[in-house]
Amino acid sequence: MGYHExxxxxxxxxxxxxHSTASDGLLSPRELLTRAKxxxxxxxxxxxxxxxxxxxxxLAAGLELGIQLIPGIELSCGWPDSDVSLHVLGLFVDPRxxxxxxxxxxxxxxxxxxALRILxxxxxxxxxxxxxxxxxxxxxDRVLGRPHVARYLHEKGFVREFQEAFNxxxxxxxxxxxxxEHVLPxxxxxxxxxxxxxxxxxxxxFLPSWETLWLRIEDLPWDGIEVFYSEHTPQQIDFFxxxxxxxxxxxxxxxxxxxxxxxxxxxxxxxxxAEEHFRDLERRAAQRxxxxxxx
Ligand code: AMP
Ligand code: ZN
Ligand code: FE
Ligand code: FE
Numbered sequence: 001m002g003y004h005e006x007x008x009x010x011x012x013x014x015x016x017x018x019h020s021t022a023s024d025g026l027l028s029p030r031e032l033l034t035r036a037k038x039x040x041x042x043x044x045x046x047x048x049x050x051x052x053x054x055x056x057x058x059l060a061a062g063l064e065l066g067i068q069l070i071p072g073i074e075l076s077c078g079w080p081d082s083d084v085s086l087h088v089l090g091l092f093v094d095p096r097x098x099x100x101x102x103x104x105x106x107x108x109x110x111x112x113x114x115a116l117r118i119l120x121x122x123x124x125x126x127x128x129x130x131x132x133x134x135x136x137x138x139x140x141d142r143v144l145g146r147p148h149v150a151r152y153l154h155e156k157g158f159v160r161e162f163q164e165a166f167n168x169x170x171x172x173x174x175x176x177x178x179x180x181e182h183v184l185p186x187x188x189x190x191x192x193x194x195x196x197x198x199x200x201x202x203x204x205x206f207l208p209s210w211e212t213l214w215l216r217i218e219d220l221p222w223d224g225i226e227v228f229y230s231e232h233t234p235q236q237i238d239f240f241x242x243x244x245x246x247x248x249x250x251x252x253x254x255x256x257x258x259x260x261x262x263x264x265x266x267x268x269x270x271x272x273x274a275e276e277h278f279r280d281l282e283r284r285a286a287q288r289x290x291x292x293x294x295x
Contacts, residue, residue, distance in 0.1 A: 015272035016045035016070065016091060016281075017202070017226065017254025022054030024147040026259025029058035032268070033065050039269025043068040043278060045091050045254060050076060050107040051143040052095040071095050073192070074202060076107070078182030083172065084213060086185055087202035089226060089252060090192035092285035097195030103183060108143050110181040112136070115144035121176040122149070122169070127158055146170045147258065162262050189220050196289035198223035198281055200252045204243075205229065205236040223284050228253025230264060230271040250284055251277045 019025035020032055027035070029046055036044040046058045046069060055071040062069035073090040093100060115136055119129045132152045136144060150165035159165045169176040183191075189199040203226055207213050227240040228251065244251050255267035273281075 011274055012041065012269065012272040013275040014043035014045060014068075014070070014278045015041055015254045015257070015268060016043075016072065016252050016278075017047050017074070017089065017229070017272075018044060018257045018268065019048050019074075020046060020054040020058070021142070022051050023048035023143040024145040024258060026261065029054040029069070030061040032257075033058060033061045033067055033069060035268050037065050037067045041067060041269055041272065042275070043070055045070040045072040045089075047072040047074040047089055047091070047254070049074050049143055049145055050104055050111060052093070052101070052104060053141060053143075055095040072197070073100075073104070075183055075188040075192070076180055077185040077188045078180075079184065079216075080182075084208060085180070085182065086207065086213070086217070088185060088188045088192070089200040089202045090188075090195065090197040091200065091252065091281060092289075093192055093195040093197030094289075095195075097191075100191040100195040103187070103191050107181070107183065111144050112140070114178050114180055115148070117178045118146070118149055118170070118176050121178065122153075125169075125175060127153070128156075147262070149176075151261065185217055186220055189222070193221070193288055194292060196285065196292050198250065198285045198288055200224040200226050200250070202226050203229045203231065203256070204240055205232045222249060223288070224250030224252050224281060226253055227251040228271060228273055228277075230255045230267050250280045252281065253277070 018032055020027060020029045033044055046054055048054050052073060058069040070091055071093050073093060075088045077086045077088050078084060119133050122129050150162050150170060153159045153165040154162045192199040199222055201222060204210060225240055225244050227237055227244055253273045255271040256264045257268040258264050
């Protein structure tokens with residue numbers, strides 16, 4: 001693909017977007033760090049959906065393995081009057097910051113309720129989800145999402161492929177779709193800043209009608225934007241690189257690796273940011289941390 005050619009002189013220093021078993025990834029934080037180290041990365045940003053529960057294990061494993069773990073988060077944000085889901089990345093956050101932890105606890109509970117409602121809908125379609133329901137009921141630590149359901153449907157043969165579970169059942173507008181409760185973007189950004197982290201717009205190339213959406217979020221105190229995302233085209237990378245430069249934003253990037261399944265398989269270590277971008281983010285986070293201590 002053209003993507004790799006375009007990135008030929010872009011040496012990956014850090015992958016700043018991966019998911020672990022704390023949310024909907026297949027590998028534990030320790031396993032992710034082991035693989036990231038093997039792939040030659042200097043740092044890995046753990047950005048589970050709406051949880052920081054993987055961070056402690058990740059920090060310990062990172063120290064042991066000699067690779068830096070950046071505590072992060074991918075917050076599902078949105079507005080009550082809109083269908084758009086805006087993912088916000090927080091990087092270099094303090095995993096014990098009370099306001100962020102409180103917000104995540106609420107999100108985790110509402111995701112649990114939502115996951116069970118998705119199962120109710122599948123049952124109404126005569127799909128047997130009893131084993132998964134039992135699993136969900138026993139797992140109160142994990143942040144649940146649709147990929148858990150999609151994997152189950154695939155493993156049990158209700159769909160032929162992981163992707164088909166979304167296309168037929170779980171995607172917006174499909175019969176087992178249940179919306180998430182969204183955090184307002186302004187609240188998400190504030191919680192990340194309160195935790196001494198930087199806030200980035202995740203995978204902007206995946207947002208429907210970027211021009212319109214940007215008008216809605218342009219006044220928020222963004223630190224950066226995820227330019228080097230594994231599914232951005234070379235054109236999108238160019239566009240968002242210029243966008244970031246024009247506005248003085250830092251550039252983030254990563255694989256969105258969830259383990260060896262689905263569209264993000266085989267991507268760990270192949271996508272991310274060069275060292276100069278990493279240092280820029282690090283510097284901005286240090287400034288945010290100072291700001292929280294002054295307030
Ligand atoms: P959730 O957080 O439960 O809404 O699930 C979101 C996750 O599901 C995303 O991070 C993706 O990994 C995956 N996902 C969402 N939509 C799709 C889709 N249409 N096809 C495949 N995976 C998807
Ligand atoms: Zn995910
Ligand atoms: Fe996302
Ligand atoms: Fe993600």
